[in-house]
Amino acid sequence: MAWNVLRRVLPDSQRRTNDDLTADLDLFAGEVSAKRSAFWTMLLLSSVIATAGVLADSTATVIGAMIIAPLSTPIMGLALGLARGAPRSALQSAWIVTLGVALVVAIGALFSLAVPTSFDLLSNSQITSRTSPGLLDLIAAVATGFAGAIALARRDVAAVLPGVAIAISLVPPLAVVGVCLGDGAPGLAGGAFLLFLSNAVALVLAGTLVFAITGYGVAPAAQPHASRRRTYATIVVVLAVVAIPLVGNTVLTYQVALKSERVERAADAWLADVAGANVTQVSYSGSQVEIDVRAQGDLPGTDALIRSLERVVPRGTPVVVVTNVGDRREVGRVGPD
DSSP states (O other): OHHHHHHHHSOGGGBOOHHHHHHHHOTTSSSHHHHHHHHHHHHHHHHHHHHHHHHTTOHHHHHHHHHHOOTHHHHHHHHHHHHHTOHHHHHHHHHHHHHHHHHHHHHHHHHHTTSOTTOOGGGOHHHHTTSSOOHHHHHHHHHHHHHHHHHHHBSTTGGGHHHHHHHSOSHHHHHHHHHHHHTTOHHHHHHHHHHHHHHHHHHHHHHHHHHHHTTOOOOOSSSHHHHHHHHHHHHHHHHHHHHHHHHHHHHHHHHHHHHHHHHHHHHHHHTTTSTTOEEEEEEEOSSOEEEEEEOSSOOOOSHHHHHHTTTTSOTTOEEEEEETTSOEEEEEESSOO
8 A cells, every 4th residue: 555655646757767866865876076066065064153143042043054955865875775685785875875974963062161150041942942851742753754755756846855954953953963062951862862863763754665665676586575574673763762751751741731731720829819819830840840920919828729739749849939020939838749
């Protein structure tokens, strides 16, 4: 069934040749010197642009870096090598990807040296959006991988490749890895690298399947089916391993969002009898509850609020109330021992 579907998606009349794909994706074939110089030049420039965009918290700049970043080329070259059952080609592409990763991370770390010590990583949306990936990121990456592989294999839809480059996040999360490592935040760096890794594995999986099923995967004569099965099994296992922390993070994010919603309802009930008072924001990080309120007069006693949170957040969680006049104070802890 998958064969028939992909045959319809990639008709013979629009299929690019094996030589065309090799010329585009294999940096060790054809005009090697010219292709490699173009790859490293564009990767260097895209790394600088991405890191600058991340530190400036500029979405437009980061998108620009995505468009010109060539890191998806050796990743798709790796997928093509796996589909063909050509381990040498696959390893060569993997080596280029590894060097590219090291280059981008190094540039991010270098840029972090110019960042003031007072710089708050968590206040930067370009960083926070890439340090806590979830299952939806993986699903989007797999779909993007299929779109990219099909676009590479068809003559008539190559125009969508810039959109694919924007949809799949490769260089920006690596830039975040470098910035976070340079700023002494390995936990955030690990989250950003997980995002890159899940995106890269999704690209390889989707690309390998598309290239193999649509006829580009010419396996060696010796045990072609066994070799192909091993390749698919390996990719699926890696994808499953990567998906485990993503699923865990998704569940954790959902739980935090649910608790935040319940805290907000409890805070609204706490202020219900105060004319003109309302809750403007609730933040629950897992270790602290912070409630921003707007009120013209005095706030009611906080004992009722603390009691209402006992069924919402863990015992011992500190509760901080921030008012519109700038007063910030811890009003108690939920059900302290």
